[in-house]
Amino acid sequence: xxxxxxxxxxxxxxxxxxxxxxxxxxxxxxxxxxxxxxxxxxxxxxxxxxxxxxxxxxxxxxxxxxxxxxxxxxxxxxxxxxxxxxxxxxxxxxxxxxxxxxxxxxxxxxxxxxxxxxxxxxxxxxxxxxxxxxxxxxxxxxxxxxxxxxxxxxxxxxxxxxxxxxxxxxxxxxxxxxxx
Amino acid sequence: xxxxxxxxxxxxxxxxxxxxxxxxxxxxxxxxxxxxxxxxxxxxxxxxxxxxxxxxxxxxxxxxxxxxxxxxxxxxxxxxxxxxxxxxxxxxxxxxxxxxxxxxxxxxxxxx
Numbered sequence: 001x002x003x004x005x006x007x008x009x010x011x012x013x014x015x016x017x018x019x020x021x022x023x024x025x026x027x028x029x030x031x032x033x034x035x036x037x038x039x040x041x042x043x044x045x046x047x048x049x050x051x052x053x054x055x056x057x058x059x060x061x062x063x064x065x066x067x068x069x070x071x072x073x074x075x076x077x078x079x080x081x082x083x084x085x086x087x088x089x090x091x092x093x094x095x096x097x098x099x100x101x102x103x104x105x106x107x108x109x110x111x112x113x114x115x116x117x118x119x120x121x122x123x124x125x126x127x128x129x130x131x132x133x134x135x136x137x138x139x140x141x142x143x144x145x146x147x148x149x150x151x152x153x154x155x156x157x158x159x160x161x162x163x164x165x166x167x168x169x170x171x172x173x174x175x176x177x178x179x180x
Numbered sequence: 181x182x183x184x185x186x187x188x189x190x191x192x193x194x195x196x197x198x199x200x201x202x203x204x205x206x207x208x209x210x211x212x213x214x215x216x217x218x219x220x221x222x223x224x225x226x227x228x229x230x231x232x233x234x235x236x237x238x239x240x241x242x243x244x245x246x247x248x249x250x251x252x253x254x255x256x257x258x259x260x261x262x263x264x265x266x267x268x269x270x271x272x273x274x275x276x277x278x279x280x281x282x283x284x285x286x287x288x289x290x291x292x
Contacts, residue, residue: 004221011217016205019213029209037216044220118203121196140197168189171196 003048010055011040014142018063021137024126025067035070039063057152060138064153124174128167131155135163136171
């Protein structure tokens with residue numbers, strides 16, 4: 001027996017948020033799409049037999065792992081290119097999060113469809129430390145409770161509360177003045 | 181004071197959620213996401229018939245081994261035949277023995 005229709009519903013529900021979470025983390029549309037697709041395929045291959053209630057934390061855990069893998073690969077590539085001098089060294093290369101925050105270097109098609117408020121919010125969210133951003137987005141956007149967020153992030157509930165609280169305050173400090 | 185702060189945080193978080201929800205990815209991204217989803221679901225459907233198929237070679241091998249075992253067992257002569265042959269040999273010896281005795285008797289008659 002296949003869980004195809006249920007899996008299709010679940011992925012359709014989360015795919016856009018998953019993409020934007022990935023994009024916050026990697027600041028590249030194609031890479032974010034690859035990461036989301038990989039997470040979808042992994043969930044289908046390994047966890048489709050689980051109950052639907054178990055899919056959300058599993059899916060976002062897979063997504064996190066793929067994002068981490070991306071950053072590891074990127075770090076290694078930077079190291080290799082820096083070693084052979086064929087690309088700018090890591091210190092000279094612009095931070096992808098800075099590119100996103102800046103907005104000038106981001107893909108125009110993507111940026112054109114996002115209004116100023118959203119752009120400002122995205123920049124602030126992207127600038128959060130990784131764990132804070134994950135806790136914030138999973139709690140606020142996915143609507144996960146503390147326990148589910150802790151499972152997805154593979155950390156304690158206390159850590160989730162700390163990361164989330166710090167993220168909310170950091171965003172408020174950055175956005176409060178000109179928030180609509 | 182804490183309640184005020186918490187209320188303000190909740191209101192802020194609700195606003196953030198609204199803003200994030202409003203900003204859908206562009207059409208081409210949504211199209212590619214839908215295609216990725218279809219691939220994931222199709223991989224699930226494709227995997228279902230393969231599960232029982234994996235046992236076909238194992239079943240075929242087990243059946244072949246069983247057939248070979250049974251065939252060899254049937255072809256092997258039963259132990260009773262060996263006993264019969266043994267008995268036949270003993271009879272022959274006995275027969276040869278009797279002839280010898282008869283020859284001796286004959287010889288003895290001739291000699292006597």
